[in-house]
Amino acid sequence: MTKYCLTVTCLSTRGIVAAISTYLAAKGCNITDSSQFDDAETGRFFMRVSFVSEQGVGLKELGEGLAPAAEEFDMTYAFHDEASKMKVVIMVSRFGHCLNDLLYRWRIGALPIDIVAVISNHMDYQKVVVNHDIPFHCIKVTKENKPEAEARIMAVVEENGAELVILARYMQVLSDELCRRMSGRIINIHHSFLPSFKGANPYKQAFERGVKLIGATSHYVTADLDEGPIIEQDIIRVTHAQSPEDYVSLGRDVESQVLARAIHAHIHRRVFLNGNKTVVFPASPGSYASERMG
Numbered sequence: 001m002t003k004y005c006l007t008v009t010c011l012s013t014r015g016i017v018a019a020i021s022t023y024l025a026a027k028g029c030n031i032t033d034s035s036q037f038d039d040a041e042t043g044r045f046f047m048r049v050s051f052v053s054e055q056g057v058g059l060k061e062l063g064e065g066l067a068p069a070a071e072e073f074d075m076t077y078a079f080h081d082e083a084s085k086m087k088v089v090i091m092v093s094r095f096g097h098c099l100n101d102l103l104y105r106w107r108i109g110a111l112p113i114d115i116v117a118v119i120s121n122h123m124d125y126q127k128v129v130v131n132h133d134i135p136f137h138c139i140k141v142t143k144e145n146k147p148e149a150e151a152r153i154m155a156v157v158e159e160n161g162a163e164l165v166i167l168a169r170y171m172q173v174l175s176d177e178l179c180r181r182m183s184g185r186i187i188n189i190h191h192s193f194l195p196s197f198k199g200a201n202p203y204k205q206a207f208e209r210g211v212k213l214i215g216a217t218s219h220y221v222t223a224d225l226d227e228g229p230i231i232e233q234d235i236i237r238v239t240h241a242q243s244p245e246d247y248v249s250l251g252r253d254v255e256s257q258v259l260a261r262a263i264h265a266h267i268h269r270r271v272f273l274n275g276n277k278t279v280v281f282p283a284s285p286g287s288y289a290s291e292r293m294g
């Protein structure tokens with residue numbers, strides 16, 4: 001039986017859940033997981049439903065069939081086949097721990113994505129990427145060539161049909177135009193517990209401030225540096241006896257785990273943009289269990 005998920009957002013009002021569950025039942029679909037949220041501040045409603053089609057109904061029929069109800073509630077909605085793997089481009093600079101972590105999770109089946117390319121502004125990871133039979137593109141970036149460099153980045157994204165770009169410690173600031181064109185489709189890992197310590201050297205800033213907790217933040221990328229909607233965060237305790245270099249070492253695992261959790265939530269359609277914030281629904285039972293054993 002095909003597993004699907006439905007994502008819905010609209011202004012909050014009575015009858016949305018009833019309309020969706022009634023429609024799915026009428027289409028011979030059995031709901032297996034459901035999450036919803038009413039945002040009292042914005043008046044917006046968010047819903048994610050996982051279901052199986054017991055009568056083999058397809059994505060197109062599901063989408064067309066819900067259109068009348070969607071119009072009644074002015075819904076933004078989409079049906080997704082949970083078996084289809086999102087096409088992603090990973091970008092990296094000099095620090096490869098997040099890239100290596102994503103490649104490992106992808107290789108063992110823990111992260112059901114289709115890595116169509118890796119882009120870097122350095123050659124450091126060319127061999128490890130090619131050894132995974134993934135195309136590697138080295139696109140140097142300078143203040144002078146940034147528009148041409150970004151045009152090449154977008155060419156790789158579009159020629160491969162990538163739905164998501166992952167900045168796995170890519171250390172160049174993307175232009176407003178690129179951020180606008182890829183709004184909601186670029187996820188970054190920032191090596192601090194935002195909003196503290198924005199910029200390229202958060203560990204040095206944290207050391208100089210003398211904090212007792214450091215962390216990592218995964219967020220959607222916007223033109224405003226390190227200001228995008230936050231998807232996931234985590235922290236780790238540090239002490240007076242540790243150096244900025246110790247922070248870098250301690251931060252690697254936190255960064256990798258936070259980025260992987262954010263990507264997992266995004267590809268399973270559990271993240272909704274809500275202004276400059278996000279709504280992140282919990283993982284449905286079994287969604288972490290796709291790992292190939294051994």
Ligand SMILES: Nc1nc2c(c(=O)[nH]1)N[C@@H](CN(C=O)c1ccc(C(=O)N[C@@H](CCC(=O)O)C(=O)O)cc1)CN2
Pocket residue numbers: 167170171172173174175176179188189190191198199200221222223224225226227228
């Ligand atoms: N438009 C955006 N671009 C990028 C973002 C973002 O939030 N919006 N995040 C960064 C990643 N990042 C922090 O997480 C970050 C990367 C780089 C810099 C920075 O100042 N870079 C310097 C060059 C540094 C170097 O060459 O090593 C620069 O670009 O002039 C700050 C924060 C990715 N891009």
